[in-house]
Amino acid sequence: MSVLERLLKAIYPDRCPCCRQLKGIDEPCDDCAVVLKKQEISGKVCRRCGLEKRFCCCSQYHYLFEGVAAPFYNRDLAKDGVYGIKYKEAPFAAKYFGKRTAESFIKRFPDVKPDFVCCVPCYSKEARKKNYDAVEQLAKAVADELDLPLKLKALKKVRATEKQHTLPQDKRQANVKGAYKPTARFDGKTVLLIDDIKTTGYTLNECSKQLRMAGAEKVYCATALMTSKRQENALVKTR
Ligand SMILES: [Zn+2]
Ligand SMILES: [Zn+2]
DSSP, X not given: OOHHHHHHHHHSOXXXXXXXXBOSOSSOOHHHHHHHHTTBOOSSBOTTTOSBGGGOOGGGOXXXXXXXXXXXXXXXXXXXXXXXXXTTSOTXXXXXXXXXXXXXXXXXXXXXXXXXEEEOOOOHHHHHHHTOOHHHHHHHHHHHHHXXXXXXXXXXXXXXXXXXXXXXXXXXXXXXXXXXXXXXXOTTOEEEEEEEEESSSHHHHHHHHHHHHTTOSEEEEEEEEEOOHHHHHHHHHHO
């Protein structure tokens, strides 16, 4: 560890990315690790929608990406961790969740070698106001972990959208339609597109469409969290 790193560690000691308590490690503490394990998307997983096969939702959507990988369901401690990045309460957690997102991508698509990593952009006014973009933080951590080039500005958002989770299902596709544009050509490239949370996949789909229209041959996606109504319903039944 360099002097600078040691100094930074003294000022910003490592915290658990889930409960944010000072633990001197930047991995989840033992208590959080046990809970987090239960939120992993594991077992037989559909490579297309990224959910466990028993919760597969592929028949409901027409995906324009090759597949999507995510390490966790959007609930409990995994949600706390990622929302901590999202709302800038715990930006340091991007490193851990980025690492886990990268690992899930390698696990699902061991044969895929993306040319670069990019991310779902937020509308410039939002980012300027906060001077912080959680999805960019996550994409940086993923690119670092996979040792891939990062093109944060491959896509730009050209208009504001409503937050997808606040809208009914039938309004979500229209909400993101035409909201993103490519900033360059990506002819023949294989792209890894990052977002923080996948719900219906409409946002990833719309961004994938733009990347494909800009020449990308294949688009793969990875997110830190995935929401699944079927998984949530199954949980309720077992309670
Ligand atoms: Zn913890
Ligand atoms: Zn599926």
